[in-house]
Amino acid sequence: MSYLRFDKTIMTNLEETLTREILRTNRSGAYHCSTIVDCNTRKYHGLLVIPVPELDDENHVLLSSLDETVIQHGAEFNLGLHKYGGDNFSPRGHKYIREFECEKVPTTIYRVGGVVLKKEKLFVHHENRILIRYTLVDAHSETTLRLRPYLAFRSVRQYTHENAQASRHYDVVENGIKTCMYPGYPELYMQLSKENQFCFQPDWYRGIEYPKERERGYDFNEDLYVPGYFEISIKKGESVTFSGGVAPIETTSLNALFAAEMEQRTPRNNFKNCLINSAHQFLNKQDGESYILAGYPWFKCRARDMFISLPGLTLSIGEIGKFEMIMETALKAVYAFMEGKESHLKVTEIEHPDVLLWLVWAIQQYAKMVSWDEARVKYGKALKDVMDYLAGNHHPNLKVHENGLVYTNGRDKAVTWMNSTVNGRPVVARTGYIVEFNALWYNALCFVADLLSSDYGFVDYLHQFSDKVSKSFVQTFLNEYGYLLDYVDGDMMDWSVRPNMIFAAAFDYSPLDSKQKKGVVDIVTKELLTPKGLRSLSPKSGGYNPNYVGPQLQRDYAYHQGTAWPWLEGFYLEAYLRIYKRSAISFVERQLISYEDQMTCHCISSIPELFDGNPPFQGRGAVSFAMNVAEILRTLNLLEKYNNQ
Template structure:
């Protein structure tokens, strides 16, 4: 039995099935995303969503959906589904679904009377092309399929309305047509491996609604253009392959293209395999280099998110070459930024104060995976340059004080990962001064560089410099952050100490070189376990702290205010689990294994086979935000590898 299979009873229950989404990417920025019944519930959903760099740095929905109709004895049975005003769903194609299986590729099996039809979707790697294969499993008489493409040609964050500007022109291509609705967009090619009949029958379908956007209190209704329909007879056992892409394809090669692509896929037959597949979907390769995108369906490439996610999304799933390709690109970006102080156009946020420290942490994880010598030879110069850049006072917003700690100004703009902002851009949580995770990462970076350069004669001046600062930083860290209750202040600015119990201290507890001793780490870990731990990660604020709100719901402003007031973040479990095993040894393994059950349960919820951006801080811990988030996937992969290879602790 498939690990990810859903039967007819769940599929026809829209209250359940509309909240389960499927995502596939091409590792070049394009993606396909919708619900498991094929009804789009977000404006970012679509069959073919691609970046169009000629227009902007956003994604754009070209092909929103493809409605199939089965025709037997002159009777049509439409397999599509859209939501309209008044909670009306039309057509009701979901009632024909017998089962849905996405072990290898998303596969629907439909039953319409005596017809059993299988539909399988696959994205071509590094190409803006999606293939859909239709196989007639059973039929007792002649069967014809019709295909109606719903076109959008819009920014994925906007909505389309009926207009007279949209071009209705199309050109015939081999076994299909090509069209482009607006100037500046690439041409969309829709082709089959068998010759269809195209009937030009242009219509606007008005008032299609997206319930997820409606829940968020943002515009949620749009009109989509259908130029006509394709019609093709299908024979039992003879597959029909549909291609939608931004270039013309050799239609004779479509069947082989599909088969070759499917061979490279890891079947989603386990919790680990689901996360491994999900991790690969965040990889982005462009002409500018290699990156990790922060999440889908609306996030972009963001430096901090990339470095938090990178080791887990690559090394923990045995993809070392991908780690190296992504880090090599980052090393070039860092070098340019340190010389010019100009933010990188592609790796957004490279100038944020903690980003260099996260990058050094990545190299530390790489050294665990390989060796100190290999890490030093490949990335030592980058790490050394970043540390000295900060020590020499060249970073625009990270200074080293006389006590060895690093200080940052977050009064005007958010500077940490807790970056919720007011409408005027000022931070909702003005974390300024000595931030606990910044200083934990700073101390760890100083100690790691001493480790990898130990015994390298020509670097002993640097080593002595780093050692002197780290000795002061360790003492100052404990004096500054550790309070009488055993937990760590979240940030300290002059005489002000933030008393909120937040999860940032877990980084100080769970990093390789912690400035805390074992007893101090255990006491802090007890507080974290008691007040912040949930089955879906660590809460961003303790229920005992002022302002606790575990529900990430409402309009955009309400959600922004609730972003860091109690919602749970799975990625913090990486540091928590690492700390727990280091403090409690083998006795902590069974506890961490039990905690993983809560994440495995999520494989069939929300974005199936992946992890959502965040979860409510109170039961039932519902997934919210982006349906797939790189940092969460990466750190749970790290935990799974930790449990398998305890010698890395």
């Protein structure tokens, strides 16, 4: 039985299925995302969602959905599903679903009378092309398949509505058509693997609703354009493949292409393989450069997320070459930033003050998991240049003070990972000496000094700072209750119990002694640990707001005020293993098991952005989040090493 399988009882229950989403990507910026019953519930959902750089830097929904109709003896059975106003669903094709499974590709089995139809979907790697293979598993008489495409041709941030400007023109191409609704967009080629008939029957389907957008306080309805439908005869045992892409394809190759692409997929037959499959979806190669997208469906490549995610998404699963490929692009962006040059690279937020320190941490993981010598050869110069840049106070918003600590101005602009803003102002205005920035700084100073130990002059230079930090860190952050202040700015001290202190206990190099680390881990365990990550704020601290729900403003205030974040737990479990060693293994295993149920809910086989901080710890935000997947994979790797000791 498939690890990711849902039977008829679940598939015919919309309360169960509309909360479960599926994501497939082409690893070059395009994706397909919907619910497991193919009813779009977000404006970000679609069969073919691609970047259109000629228009802007957003993704665009070209092909929203494709409705299938089975025709036998003149009777039509529509397998599609859309939500309209008043909680009306039409045509309610989900009632024909007998099962859905997703071991290699999303696969739906429909049964209509004596007809059994299998539908399989996949995205071609590094090509803007979605393939859907239909196989008639069983039928007792002549069967026709009708495919009706719903077109949007709009940004994921907008909606389309019936209008006179939309072009109805189409051209016939091999076994299909091509069409383009608006200037500036690429042509959409819709083709089938065998001869078919296209019936031009243009119409707008009005008032389609997206309930997830309504929940989030946004507009939630649009009209979609249907140019007509394809009809094709299909015989028992036969497979027919549909292609939706921005370039024509030799249709006789479609069935073979589908089979070849399917063989490349990682089977999602256990917890770890699900995460590996998800990890691959964040990798993004464009114009010869390699990136990591922070999450789906709306995030781009963010520098901090990229460096935090990189070791878990690549090294933890043995994909060293991918680490090196992405780091090559990342270092180009880093040097452009340090040299004050404009960059064409699609790496955002690289100016944030902790980003270069996370770069050092990522290379540190490479040294530990691959080779110190390799790290020295490949990245030694970059590390020296970065540390020179920071220690020399060249960063515009990270200054080294006399006490050795780094200082950041975060009063007017959110500069840490806790980056939610309201009316342009940070909700959590973390400023001054920020605890994880200084933990990162100390770790970077010590690691680079050890890696470049033969460069005596530079090592002595770094030790001047690290010696100061080791004393100043404890004096500044450790309070009388045994935990660390979140930030200190002059006489202002934030006593809130937040998870950012955990990094000082987790990093290889820490200014804390063993007893101090244990004190940090203990209070994090007591006040912040949940089955779905660390809370961003203790329930005992003022302003605790654990539920990430409602309109944008309400969610912005809750974003870092009690919600739980799985990626933080990766560092927590690393710290826990450091302190308790092999005796911690069973505890860490129990914590990781709590994520396995996520493989069959929210976005199946992935981890969402965050969770509510209180039971039942509902998944929220982006359906798939790189740092969360990465840190769980890195923790699994750490656990394996402890088990093998």
